[in-house]
Amino acid sequence: MTAALQEKEILFKSVDARPDRFASSNPDDFAIPNGREEDWRYTPLKRIGNLHSDAVATQDINYEIVVAQGVISKVLTREEVKTKFLATDRIGARTQALWAKALVIEIPKELETKDLTWIKIDLKPGVQFGHIIINAKNFSNSTVVLEQTGTGFAGINCEIIAEPGSNLDFINVCDLDRKGVLVSEHQFVIDKDANVRSLVVQLGGDILRYNPRAKFSGNHGAVELLGVYLATQGQYFENRVFVDHNMKDCKSNVLYRGGAQGKDSHIVWVGDVMIRKIATGTNTYEMNRNLLLDSGARADSVPNLEIETGQVEKAGHASVTGRLDDDQLFYLMSRGIDEPTARQLVIEGFFSGIFGEFTHPDLKEKLNQRLNAAIERGHQ
């Protein structure tokens, strides 16, 4: 365990993530945001329970874990985990400074399992901070699900380390109660020939802010950052994605599909891809598609691609935001299907391309159930 953590220390250098972006584990290195900063311009800071300023933990996080056979999980104190996690904003750094217990999941070398490792965190009223480390060892192949429910105000960071030749599917479900607030920074480090597929599903909560960052620690790594998010009346869901192509011949695919329905529902997606001078042979694509289901909904989408080398294999980005198509609804309704069912079919269809990639039957069913429940909340 210690050896793995030491390796990780090398991976995160003192200046990390987005180019020119400062990173630190010390909250005092970041000014308290006032909402005018680029990073915070969309986030309703008044509703996040002072996570960004001075909220302190009122309780520990309780990690419930069901591990696939062979997978090791431990809950450790700060003294037992020597992480050098560097956050890129004040909430990330405060979370890093304030968590009391971390969950460490290790998928042993060469372990191949189709069983799911399921982490469940049910948040409680009050303020809580957590930290998760998932370490997929060499040539392992497995799936980890992180399911976050409940209420209160929470900051939870996660480090995902994919060692050479490993395959990891990571599904991050955020389905909090109506008043829940969750702010997360996830860092993915992908080593040589490793392959990480990650999916975030944001369906419930008052405010969800997710900040996944991926970088490579070896050549020929591949990462997919996928997202499905559906905000209903008054909900605010934000995703800030960053992929740092800092190694040769790596591949990344960022695909986020968002929906917003009802008055004051607001979805935000900011996607940055950086291809550094050294990262020749990069293959990257990022795409955000949003569906606005009625006139009270709002979507912001900002794709950025920065390329420092001419020798890329492929680099592209796109963003499309559209409204629910009257003609699609008319077509379905003209076949006898009532309007709520027709809307549900169109919305499910819009998201299904992403869910379809994750074929584990238990997982698929659970995701579809949660999505359908979220769609139905829009009809009430």
Added chain:
Amino acid sequence: MSELVIKDLHVTVTTDDGVKEILKGVDLTISSGQTHAIMGPNGSGKSTLAYAVAGHPKYEIASGTVTLDGQDILDMSVDERAKAGLFLAMQYPVEIPGVSVSNFLRTSITALRGEAPKLREWIKEMNGAMKEIGMDPTFSERNVNEGFSGGEKKRHEILQLELMKPKIAILDETDSGLDVDALRIVSEGINRTVAKNNTGVLLITHYTRILRYVKPDKVSVFVDGKVVATGGQELAEELETNGYVKFSKATVGA
């Protein structure tokens, strides 16, 4: 015996240039087992008639009535009209990404019949109907109209017609974009539906080509938002020879 009765129907659309009247007093009656062809030049309002009767929100009913077996359908929502027994085969069927044909058809049939069909019987019914219209069973796994060729889209419309067994079907330029083989297969599907289910068909077309395969009981000429002449098959033959010029002039003169 069913009857769709359209009386003095006026329909408008709102464009950037203001409100425009497209249908200017349409009178039509379509009865069970009968095929009534509506022929007219482009822009005469034929498709508007189809969409307005089916209830597309873009079209505003200014005045007039449409009843199906005495029931006012203009008061019904789009799905209620379908449940009452009305079907519209669209000229440009809409793509619905992520929704499979089989899921779509099962949802629709469940809504129309008021209960979910038994799975085994339903698959047999669907596959049988697909075979008759010349669609491969793998079609049911594809997304609705997504990536379909023009011919595949039209076959899919006629497949629905056969499965949904409406009282009255409006077929909007179902013949457009079809090659001769596809036209024959689609026409056979229409004829089967009329024979088997006693469906009344309003066949909207620009060309006489389809009328070689689907024999109309009545032919009406539609120009500038209304019916200007009605007759039998011979009217279609006259249009084939002389085109719409005569009828267009008549309207201008009037």
